[in-house]
């Protein structure tokens with residue numbers, strides 16, 4: 122391939138990865154691969170400047186502005202950072218800085234490089250007035266509503282010395298705990314999991330509905346302060362002041378006098394960073410004094426006074442011994458790689474994720490291959506590639522099963538889904554067991570004293586096939602049951618046995634579960650897509666199991682937060698005779714089949730027969746209070762704008778899409794005052 126062809130190829134490829142990364146929040150390759158390609162392009166362009174394409178990604182910040190949000194121009198451009206993976210290049214950076222400053226003394230501030238989304242917030246007279254994304258560096262998306270949902274970001278600040286107009290910049294991120302919570306919930310309801318915290322944060326900030334954004338508790342670390350005129354002499358001073366004014370500044374920064382101190386900081390955080398509450402991918406080194414920053418200036422794309430040192434993802438290589446296939450609650454089959462044990466980021470790894478059949482194909486991995494594994498923001502390491510140089514005749518293709526490894530049913534693949542499914546929902550053992558585990562979890566029926574192997578034992582003894590069987594268990598049936606298991610992880614033998622105390626605990630927990638509130642019961646049923654939030658909404662709306670079971674699709678689809686997909690799933694579930702029998706048995710067992718209505722005391726029937734939806738925020742009501750007032754006066758809430766909607770109540774910062782749609786359909790729009798007038 123000629124250099125010109127390669128430049129073309131790289132330009133297209135990198136532009137495409139940038140588009141996927143910034144527009145669609147997807148990483149098709151890892152950062153190291155991406156950065157290596159970009160570096161190759163920069164090298165070729167330097168050598169053959171005549172072949173550089175006008176749309177080259179080497180001179181521009183990678184993002185773009187979108188059509189979905191208003192565009193804002195940045196007062197100060199939002200640039201990228203030069204980056205390196207090598208200490209040698211870091212020393213070269215230090216040499217350039219020294220030369221650029223004509224050997225004047227200087228210091229650095231080191232910070233962690235937080236892996237999220239760059240945000241810029243403007244404050245006027247101490248009040249947050251605008252929040253924007255970086256976009257193409259010159260223009261970004263105005264996502265003020267979404268940024269206001271960040272609880273740690275002050276909406277107003279007080280203090281002396283605050284300039285009338287200033288901008289703070291930082292990294293918006295999804296805390297790891299929140300990332301895991303969301304994925305647990307998605308797993309519960311059979312939704313595809315979010316790939317990593319960065320892409321999840323980026324996708325969340327791009328949501329149109331800030332109510333959805335508010336549910337994912339995003340956070341933001343601030344790392345830059347800009348005003349005209351400048352009020353600080355150094356970056357360090359600005360960090361201290363921002364912290365005092367109530368901005369969330371990560372305490373992990375440090376001033377370093379030499380590049381050796383910088384190296385020590387890098388080494389310290391290489392492993393310590395895993396104890397932080399968010400994903401990080403390197404550190405950022407900044408010249409401390411502002412006058413020196415100005416002296417060094419900028420390139421087209423990044424400041425000359427700063428650089429990012431990126432940690433190579435923690436990787437190791439080892440042998441792929443075998444692949445096993447796990448069947449989840451919804452029947453999805455997940456391949457798991459079993460490895461020759463290897464040390465990675467301080468822990469011994471024996472297993473890694475292979476995600477699905479597509480991934481195995483994409484990697485081209487075979488049994489007995491030497492594979493690379495990596496630990497990114499997620500807990501479980503994943504297989505990221507094959508060391509083809511080490512492939513021998515011993516490597517054999519992976520036979521992806523055509524039948525369920527647990528029950529032998531032929532697997533099916535749904536249109537557009539990456540997973541194969543075992544369709545034998547009712548009697549496939551792992552699906553049955555996962556359903557039981559779902560049923561007993563704390564957020565459902567809270568019978569967790571049945572965990573840790575006890576369920577397996579009851580299934581083995583034929584005492585538990587269906588969660589309703591729990592309510593037929595007695596001391597006589599349980600006492601003395603025993604079985605020995607070999608622990609897969611450690612190879613140790615573990616004996617599970619039901620002594621008197623255990624049996625008592627279990628039966629008490631089962632007895633107590635009869636008092637679990639109706640929304641928990643609804644969630645426990647395990648209807649696909651009905652997670653706990655949806656269960657609560659359904660319980661609120663219908664009040665009882667019978668009302669819900671009788672509800673036709675048309676009614677369900679109008680319940681707040683229930684869309685067509687969930688509505689369909691509920692209808693199909695209750696139409697199944699086995700499920701109907703299951704529900705009847707739970708009713709016989711005395712479970713809560715009706716909501717303790719949130720006591721919305723009826724106030725009037727002024728809103729009888731009228732339907733409402735609201736958008737934005739209100740001066741007199743929280744969202745819950747507004748919903749209560751509507752219901753207390755006989756009104757009903759709908760989930761979306763449709764012809765059936767009587768009124769859209771429009772508050773401050775109303776979502777433009779709802780208002781537009783209401784206008785198109787000719788739905789009445791009223792303000793908060795008019796609503797108050799209607800009920801008083």
Ligand SMILES: NC(=O)c1ccc[n+]([C@@H]2O[C@H](COP(=O)([O-])OP(=O)(O)OC[C@H]3O[C@@H](n4cnc5c(N)ncnc54)[C@H](O)[C@@H]3O)[C@@H](O)[C@H]2O)c1
Pocket residue numbers: 138139142143147148149150151152153155156182183200201202203204232233234235236237238239240255291292344405429
């Ligand atoms: N895998 C992919 O497909 C893909 C595609 C495009 C970009 N990328 C990755 O993104 C990088 C380029 O993206 P970029 O320009 O958004 O980021 P960058 O690596 O050039 O760094 C600049 C960004 O770092 C962030 N940052 C985090 N902590 C910071 C701190 N303490 N101080 C200052 N800034 C801090 C800010 O958001 C800032 O905008 C590439 O190096 C590449 O690894 C990956």
Ligand SMILES: [Zn+2]
Pocket residue numbers: 448525526527528529530543544545549550
């Ligand atoms: Zn099966």
